[in-house]
Amino acid sequence: MPDLLLSVLSTVIDPNTGRDFVSAKCIKNLKFEQGVVSLDVELGYPAKSQSAAIAAQIEQALGTVEGVKSAQAQVFSHIVAHSAQRGLPLQKGIKNIIAVASGKGGVGKSTTAVNLALALAAEGASVGLLDADIYGPSQPTMMGVAHQQPEAVENKYILPIENHGIKTMSIGFLIDTEQPMVWRGPMVTQALTQLLNETLWGDLDYLVIDLPPGTGDIQLTLSQKVPVTGAVIVTTPQDIALLDARKGIKMFEKVGVPILGLVENMSVHICSNCGHAEPIFGEGGGAKMGADYGIDLLGQLPLDLSIRLNVDAGKPSVVADPDGKIAELYKAIARKVAVKIAAKSQDFSSKFPKIVIQKNT
Numbered sequence: 001m002p003d004l005l006l007s008v009l010s011t012v013i014d015p016n017t018g019r020d021f022v023s024a025k026c027i028k029n030l031k032f033e034q035g036v037v038s039l040d041v042e043l044g045y046p047a048k049s050q051s052a053a054i055a056a057q058i059e060q061a062l063g064t065v066e067g068v069k070s071a072q073a074q075v076f077s078h079i080v081a082h083s084a085q086r087g088l089p090l091q092k093g094i095k096n097i098i099a100v101a102s103g104k105g106g107v108g109k110s111t112t113a114v115n116l117a118l119a120l121a122a123e124g125a126s127v128g129l130l131d132a133d134i135y136g137p138s139q140p141t142m143m144g145v146a147h148q149q150p151e152a153v154e155n156k157y158i159l160p161i162e163n164h165g166i167k168t169m170s171i172g173f174l175i176d177t178e179q180p181m182v183w184r185g186p187m188v189t190q191a192l193t194q195l196l197n198e199t200l201w202g203d204l205d206y207l208v209i210d211l212p213p214g215t216g217d218i219q220l221t222l223s224q225k226v227p228v229t230g231a232v233i234v235t236t237p238q239d240i241a242l243l244d245a246r247k248g249i250k251m252f253e254k255v256g257v258p259i260l261g262l263v264e265n266m267s268v269h270i271c272s273n274c275g276h277a278e279p280i281f282g283e284g285g286g287a288k289m290g291a292d293y294g295i296d297l298l299g300q301l302p303l304d305l306s307i308r309l310n311v312d313a314g315k316p317s318v319v320a321d322p323d324g325k326i327a328e329l330y331k332a333i334a335r336k337v338a339v340k341i342a343a344k345s346q347d348f349s350s351k352f353p354k355i356v357i358q359k360n361t
């Protein structure tokens with residue numbers, strides 16, 4: 001019987017990965033007793049909003065097998081650590097780091113980063129958000145923690161600020177944003193490494209880093225020093241933003257950080273009066289760029305007043321309207337990001353070449 005059950009299960013396709021649950025090694029503890037099948041389904045990514053549907057899909061397939069009276073599937077997620085660029089040692093307690101970047105400012109990188117972090121948490125993961133955007137640290141406002149100060153522990157560590165179910169730390173808490181950029185620039189890499197290392201994050205499945213916009217020295221150094229599992233690039237459909245986004249892609253390629261995909265923000269404007277959709281910044285740019293570079297388009301967000309109002313109010317769309325259309329778009333992006341990470345290597349060996357010094361005899 002178990003063989004027959006497994007062969008039926010091997011025809012059931014996971015809607016998130018496109019693979020069947022058997023070859024993806026998700027099926028555990030399969031039991032068959034007196035006509036009752038029970039099994040665990042282990043997913044490598046968080047998908048709380050879909051676990052009931054996945055269980056139903058599996059139970060229904062098993063229910064068609066002759067001799068099966070009932071089937072019960074328990075769906076849960078088990079998120080593991082994946083290797084970072086060039087075998088950089090991982091951050092203690094943090095399984096995966098996702099960098100959110102953009103080629104230029106103002107394309108909605110921070111809005112995407114915060115909603116992505118909250119969507120991963122809504123899907124059941126433990127998540128942290130590190131705001132490294134030196135030009136305009138906006139996460140304290142977006143997360144509704146603008147006037148809070150992180151507490152120091154033993155004069156050595158700092159506690160992240162918790163709200164909406166995730167832990168947030170911002171470079172805005174450390175640097176003086178009133179200081180001219182020329183002062184802040186050289187300090188930022190050190191301040192950021194310090195923030196990453198000295199924040200008591202606890203155990204995290206994912207840490208989302210909101211990088212500063214652009215592709216200058218700061219970004220390059222950060223993407224060399226921070227062990228990143230993968231990067232998400234945010235762009236608007238305008239040509240110029242896409243040109244800048246191309247520079248972002250090149251930068252990550254240079255330092256060996258895998259690109260998880262592209263988010264096209266402000267894709268279309270939906271008129272709040274008549275519902276008419278208008279592609280103000282052009283159409284299809286993200287998809288075309290994705291195709292040119294072999295990068296996936298993870299999702300498209302409309303230019304929607306509620307997205308701005310929600311982040312301004314410190315309650316991003318994923319928490320302000322968790323079952324709404326916008327939250328659904330962010331959750332779908334989050335699942336795609338997590339699925340892509342789950343498919344990555346778990347080989348933690350260093351990719352640096354070994355240098356052997358031989359003595360001449």
Ligand SMILES: Nc1ncnc2c1ncn2[C@@H]1O[C@H](COP(=O)(O)OP(=O)(O)OP(=O)(O)O)[C@@H](O)[C@H]1O
Binds near residue numbers: 110
């Ligand atoms: N899809 C959207 N619909 C409507 N408004 C949006 C959308 N995405 C972002 N915004 C708004 O656009 C502005 C810029 O967004 P955000 O701060 O996220 O961009 P950024 O790329 O991180 O900018 P910076 O480079 O300054 O850090 C914000 O006021 C935000 O609320």
